[in-house]
Amino acid sequence: MLKNKEYIVLDGAMGTMLQARGLKLGGIPEELNITNPEMIKEIHRLYIEAGSHIIYTNTFGGNGYKLSHSEYSVEELVKTGVRLAKEVCLSYEKDGQRPLTALDIGPIGQLLEPTGSLSFEQAYDYYKEMIIAGSDADVVVLETMTDLLELKAAVLAVRENSHLPLMCTMTFEQNLRTFTGTSVESMAVTLESLGVEAIGVNCSLGPKELYPVVEKMSRYTTLPLIVKANAGLPDPVTNTYSITPEKFTEYMLDMAKFGVRIFGGCCGTDEKFIEKLSEGLKGYNFKEIKKEKIEPAVCSQLKTVSLTEPRIIGERINPTGKKKFKEALLNNDIDYILNQAIEQVDAGAEILDVNVGLPGIDEKAMMVRVIKELQSVVDVPLQIDSTIPEVLEAALRVYNGKPIVNSVNGEEKSMNTILPLIKKYGAYVVCLTLDENGIPKKAEDRVAIAEKIMERALSLGIPKENLIIDCLTLTASAEQDGVVETLKAVETVTKELGLKTVLGVSNISFGLPNRELI
Amino acid sequence: MKEYINMFDDITLTELNKQEGARYLGYGSEKPDDRIMKLIDECESEIIAAAKPRYIYKLFDIETTDEGVVFYGTNLILKGSSIKAHLTGCNRAACICATLSSDMDKLIRVTQVKDMAKAVIMDAFAGVAVEQVCDKIEEQIKDMLPDKYLTYRFGIGYGDLPLEQMGEFLAVLGTSKTIGVTVTGGTMMSPTKSVACIVGISDNQIKSKKKGCITCNMREKCQFRVKGERCGF
Structure with missing residues (x-):
């Protein structure tokens, strides 16, 4: 356009x-x-x-x-x-x-x-x-x-x-x-x-009042911006909009510096406003806008969490090894799950992982229901955790914001079914460095898998900023070498591939198992 | 014939009427015990923090006809004999919609998950809060029209004013665009802690009518009525 x-x-x-x-x-x-x-x-x-x-x-x-x-x-x-x-x-x-x-x-x-x-x-x-x-x-x-x-x-x-x-x-x-x-x-x-x-x-406010809205928006996107402002605020006594077409145009042009390129009028404006606006734009000198790099972020409807520093992902919403949780899922006890979510957020979780995979229940229906209920009760962004593409897609459709998907791995089947969803729904994705041959022992082999996933993602048009690599922490107690390999892999992935990483750090003694986003 | 429009979010609540809330919860002459009073105090501060009062009102010239009460400049004709009786002697009316916004609904939902008993108290006091917002709106209108007389506020659904007219009423005020209130299932407002009502404006003193049960929000659930009693308001 x-x-x-x-x-x-x-x-x-x-x-x-x-x-x-x-x-x-x-x-x-x-x-x-x-x-x-x-x-x-x-x-x-x-x-x-x-x-x-x-x-x-x-x-x-x-x-x-x-x-x-x-x-x-x-x-x-x-x-x-x-x-x-x-x-x-x-x-x-x-x-x-x-x-x-x-x-x-x-x-x-x-x-x-x-x-x-x-x-x-x-x-x-x-x-x-x-x-x-x-x-x-x-x-x-x-x-x-x-x-x-x-x-x-x-x-x-x-x-x-x-x-x-x-x-x-x-x-x-x-x-x-x-x-x-x-x-x-x-x-x-x-x-x-x-x-x-x-x-x-558009609407609700005049161009003067919209200035801070547009300024903020410009910091979170590189897309061209649209402003279709009201003719000021209605005067409570006369019910007329008091701003003149000249003033309207002046305030509108003042926002061009934020990357606004599409201009119009909403309630209270008429052809005179558009005429003045059009004249004003003809004479305006649009300078090249130097866009600073936009901060990467996940978000819910209410809260945006930037990924420029380590973040804590709470993982209690997962039936694995949890008898009570499994019972709650089998009994459709959503309140139990909501309570788990609220507790984790109160304890400091900034993002919540949601996994409801259990034989005997309809995982897709349950995931959709849980996502819908969770996002109406907690403010934090969510991480959608499933291995089944149909479940992921159903959840991605109803998720209110930009989520993380957990996960894709180096197997052909996984990349073929999951990466297209990431592209379509614009999510972040955790990429596990394993493939058909299991988890490689050596760091460079894990990095190779990360690279393979990255190339495939790029070929589908997924920006590499959306990839979060999990170099996999094996049981730390058993293999000292394993820990070293993991850390080496993380370093290479970060420095040479320029990708974000995530790790499970479950040796924290107090209850909440969390993963740090590095 | 000109409409008068006012729409703001400048009303803040600083405290809630605990007596009124206790009445909603069914306490007549008895007082709530200490445990409940503590929950009431918590609810009061949480509601004041979470609620975002928003409102819009418009003034219209009105006329009572056989069809109902006509609001000039709109397609709205309110039906039934109760609203006609209420607006007798009035040549203008203020149509009002006020809400505590969806943040209030969210707080109630979260409380329902954590503590159902508290949620019941929260729900009752949120009702008190929105009525207090309406009291302040009425004061504003009174201040604007010092030489006129106002009726008490008559809600959509009171008496034989059909609740089904809620959608048209909100459309006339443009509430979905201005304060985010819409109608659900034809008759209920979303967000739920919202009020839609009419205040009549007259040049002459209004004959004082006792309000009675017909105008009370709680008439369907009232514990006093169940027992055959009245609360006295």
Whole structure:
């Protein structure tokens, strides 16, 4: 999208424009695509004439939940919305160039479990329906999102049902979080790993108030940033937005230095704002931004844990050798597992490993259930621990953030089934230095396996920053030499391959077995 | 006809009404014992730390018609005789939605895992907290309109005002976009510690009506009613 341009101008508000033209509060704006298409086309024209390169279709609330009381179907309203926008764009075609249509998709309007009753899978289906109906658009934009997991369902729905480029913006408050608590950094880390083309922020605040949000976001991603700000905050006495188009533009341009390249207006803005913005951008000198290296990090929705220093991973959530835990799994006693998690976090675990593999239970269903419950009760990022690809994939879909997968190893079968999941879902992965021949005795042979996994990962497009090598600690009591070999391997892997490492360090006397990320 | 909109997160709670909370828990004339009082104190400080009060209200000109109470500038018409009776004599009304946000729900969930008895107390006091937020909102509206008279707040679902109108009511306020409140299953709000209500505004003194059980949140679960008694409020 940004291929030939230094910057892109989006459009301004649709909702407040429609309200100014008589749409009543509580009405369904998407119905106007059928009952008053000329009004919609007029608004699109106003924005294109003001300078918009991309216009958003009038389909923001066009999902099956919000349209359940409408006499029109999702397909009718979304398809028509895209058609109207495209007709207008085509009418402005010149020298093979024209404005583009973005299929505008907003939140479903229900909270996800466990606070609400909408499941991840249902959310995915609502989004899939819209995406298929809107397939004629040039680009897809997911905007005004406040729940990172709901946004992830939408991103997967786009990726799995369309080939269109994808832009995502969330709505933040001045405390740098969304209503559900999603932090700016968690959003940036998670969306970049899911391969979205551009990310940013829209609505809720004016450009002046968004400055700290954008500044923070720029430190956690190298993707081009999007800002679609409101026309300031509504004046409580007059209910008008008091910021002028000139001031709006000034504050917007002030954020270009953070890597914002895609600019637009949200609630309260109209064509005058876009015109001023467009003028201002024409004259702006975009300097080359020197991006410092972005800190590697895992995250949950609420908490981002950077991997630039050793971190403690708690491993009590694992049935191996634990009679009580096995009983809890067989009896579906989720509270037992949640309690284990809370205790570990209270004791200082920064990341939690989750393993529920036990013969006699449905590991996939249990893993999905445990991940969903855990992430609604503890804040720390999770490490998804299983040898079965189906279990890993199910968990990766519903995990709210960027996780670690435990693990892949040097066996062909393992690399072939697990690495593609790492690529698709953008996770970190622990790589065990063993293969079909078992665990090599010598350090250089373990390093060779690490290298083999790294080459395979790179060939699939997985950045080497996402690999965490486990050089394997054998029982320290038995083999002194074994310990030396492990440490040699760790050193080589770190210095020569430039990869992160993890080790099991279970000779700590007090209860909690933990692994240090070095 | 112009709507009036106010939306902030400037309300903070500093303490909770313990008497009210005890009433929700079913304590009438008896007082909770020391163990429960200790849990109540813990809950109070945890709720104050975790809850993030947010609210939005809009003022509308209203008119009572055969169809129901019409809110000008919107598609909203509230049904039933209770709301009509409540807004008698009023030419405007404030539609309000307040919430303690999803952090409160999370605290209740975590407490349910750790200590179920405490969770019951937590749940009751969270209810007290959100009502206190509403008290402060009403004060704000009163300050804004010094020469008007206000009714007490009437919740969606009180009397014969159908709970099913919750979705439309929240849509008029735009709560999902502004304060993160949505409707679940047609009638319940998420996050759960949220209140949706109407305050009538009149130029004339409102005839004082006793509130009664009909307007109380606890009327379905009330231990007093079960025993055939009343709590006296």
